[in-house]
Amino acid sequence: MSSDRFRLLFAKKASEAFRAAYSEEYAASGDEQVFNEEYLLQQLEQPKDPSMGRFALPVFRYGRLLGDKPPDIAVKVAGRMNELPGDSDLVRAEAAGGFINARVNPVELTSDTLDRVLSQGSHYGDSDLGRNRKYLIEYCSANIAKPYGVGHLRSTIIGNSLRRVFRKLGFDTIGINYLGDWGTQFGKMIVAYRKWGENVDLNSNAVKKLLDLYVRFHDEAKKNPSLDDQARAAFKQLEDGDPEAVRLWETFKSISLAEFDRIHRMLGVEFDIITGESFLNDKMDAVIERLEKAGLTRLSEGALVVPLDDPNLPPCLLRKGDGATLYATRDLAGLVYRWETYRFHESLYVVGSAQADHFKQAFKVIAMLEEAEGLVPSERMTGRVKHIDFGWVKFEGGAMATRSGNIIFLEDVTDKAVALAKEKILEKNPSLESIDETAHQIGVGAVIFSQFSVRRQKDVNFVWKEVLNFEGETGPYLQYTHARLCSLLRKYSGEITAEIDPALLAGAEEQRVIELLADFPAIVEDTARTYDPHLIASYLLRLAAAFNKVYQRKTSDGRSDKIISDDVNLSASRMALVKSVQTVLHEGLYLLGIEAPEEM
């Protein structure tokens, strides 16, 4: 939680109050560090229930030090704090058990927050945290010649979101799609195509036909293991530049690239660089040489490896027995290339947790190399490269695997979601102008949001019933709330400004919304710190729910308490809130990669 002026003042007062209320013990403690402002600021936390206060200071740890009971300490210190001169209005201390709760002046918080949101608009929550720092984020990394399944969706949308989050924080962020366009799998594809692909027409539906070949290869390889040897040989041909193998590879690649491009447009996903493993083909020898020169390599069972000084990791393979390279070799070349080219602040790899060991190995090799070469710390990338892992996408509880053909095509999912969204629009808002476009935004939004519904590290279940549910904690719920806010904005004819009477927004429901609005910048930073957009997703649900309470509220006589009414000042105040929530909801959805239609 970042510090604002309320927290700073609270910490300052608490520090003074401790010294005043316990002057003797303070002098005797010899540990004044726990009483200084910076330390206290760090100790501030969020009360369990927002109604208890905006933030709180637990004082349990002072019990022994001050020889007093925590609840008594809280009472004494809180009392002193409220007696201190200066800005006595801004934040009030309130003892509650072993906590000192902070009551922030609602008028100040309201005008402060609304002023910032309304004046900064979509830039609210921006930061210069990342000024002059480069951030690399690799995501998607789909494999050429394989279909785009829901498995790839997770990496793609997490990475796409992180790219937007880091940009917002001022980092010079580069999103990289590092396609799997090289490796033994292409040997398999080449063998399969030579054997069974002569009569396959690749002019239509090519991706699915290539998948059929791939699946058939694995089926037949079970009965006939010599196929795997043929595949390795074919990949070796490809690496050696055999023209026919290269021609086939290029065909597979162009088919896939066109397909990926189409799908990414459909999802609204962006990349700054699209490259592939093959880009590194001419950069691997140099890395291998460096490792050899550093004395880290060894020949083992015919293969060239780097033994790692970690008993839990197998050696990292650089060259197979036949001299061909591996995934790890290319990733090492990529690490070195990116470090030399960009000198990044951090470089992230958004890849599933199944590859955790692979990244541990690669990062370990780099660390050993940098150590062996005696590089100064500023020349080392160790510690700056991170594997951002995530759990599996399970289908109705089971595993998905390309090889067995047990896979859900992403487009089948989005098509269904979009169709359902269209059905709902026709039912609820048939006069809407751009029905197809809106249905697309809602359907795709629902699919994307479903991936953010759990923390990054956890497996996410793909269940049709849940992905196609538009009620409750879903993307469409957020979009719907946003659309209603836009509807109010269209209807309201007055000017929207932060120059309103904050007292008119003093109700508990409004205050809850304002507190959440004030939290947004910290949420964006937390997302960057944890590399998990789930935080934004759950925050937006809280914000939308809090606003819907205001929106649906009834007056004491049972009538709905309208946002826009005959009371000009009240309407203006509420509309300032409406515009602020709409702004943050829109920006938050943008950070997740989800569109926010104005009507639906």
Next chain:
RNA sequence: GCCCCCGUAGCUCAGUAGGAUAGAGCAUCGGUUUCCUAAACCGAGUGCCGCAGGUUCGAUUCCUGCCGGGGGUACCA
């Protein structure tokens, strides 16, 4: 065998660098629209927080062991 991740309400999950009575959604039941979009809102209830120890003023959170699920474990990526 060894290593990593996970285990919270019937289901799916939150629980923010230990803290205040462990929270949401779905599902179930009931209610709200003379209509600023009911894709919403309100109400109803359920928890040996996998088990057993340990550290601490305080553990769902940290440590150890065990049980259960998933993943990884050199010529796939």
